Ligand code: 5AD
């Protein structure tokens with residue numbers, strides 16, 4: 001049940017009453033999640049991608065990206081390091097790289113789940129429905145599959161001809177399988193006006209997701225959108241605050257894209273309804289090649305520092321870095 005109508009949302013989007021909006025979002029976050037901020041360790045194990053998304057530096061036609069694929073052993077080592085540093089969720093993320101077979105991914109999930117007490121999240125893109133079903137049986141807990149923009153025409157344009165309805169179908173199928181499912185949008189893609197932003201918020205809310213991301217667009221120099229403006233930070237904050245109000249139970253990250261534009265804005269997100277940080281735990285030799293957008297991964301930090309920096313950021317705000325797996329709070333039940 002929506003507790004807010006479209007007119008209210010439009011008013012907020014137009015910049016009226018920001019303080020009230022942010023306070024309300026924070027209150028709801030605190031009611032559901034207390035002062036805890038969940039941490040997700042992301043292992044970006046391959047930057048090879050089959051797709052041609054216009055906004056992303058990993059798009060297949062970008063010949064200037066140094067491509068890498070981590071071996072199974074290296075991925076398992078990174079997961080072991082992340083858990084030894086206290087991460088309770090491992091996110092396995094890659095481009096749409098089909099060189100890892102169904103069984104390769106399945107055995108990664110099984111080995112991580114049997115060796116560590118962690119939740120495993122998959123962020124692998126457009127893999128088959130049967131593969132996602134198999135990986136759920138292997139023990140994967142969550143999936144991330146972004147819509148990026150909910151207008152089918154813009155979706156087709158920005159995702160290089162891909163079909164919106166099949167993506168949507170996949171998200172619903174993942175929910176049906178029993179995964180906790182995350183999706184979200186990029187804020188401020190070219191030609192996304194306030195009405196399409198409003199529709200993104202309502203559309204995403206209707207999906208009843210467990211995790212929702214809305215981070216600002218950052219132009220990448222080796223993409224067709226190189227010369228465009230970056231997404232508005234204030235609008236990103238308003239969007240995540242509205243999403244929090246409409247989706248009290250959902251995990252909502254203060255996105256890395258926000259942090260790449262301005263680290264203070266990422267911190268502010270945690271005081272305006274967001275409750276998750278997703279530090280990259282990709283090994284040092286690869287992390288700077290995971291160039292979705294400029295500033296994605298600071299190259300000169302040790303991966304153990306990555307989690308520590310995230311924890312320090314949380315503590316400095318007077319909040320608590322959580323050691324829990326951080327499931328969504330659908331029934332307002334604390335773990
Ligand atoms: N700016 C901001 N976010 C981006 N993403 C991809 N490219 C960009 C960009 N240029 C986001 C998408 C994708 C996630 C890995 O990063 O939401 O799903």
Ligand code: SF4
Nearest residue numbers: 049051053056059095
């Ligand atoms: Fe590939 Fe994802 Fe980048 Fe699209 S957003 S090009 S699918 S890595």
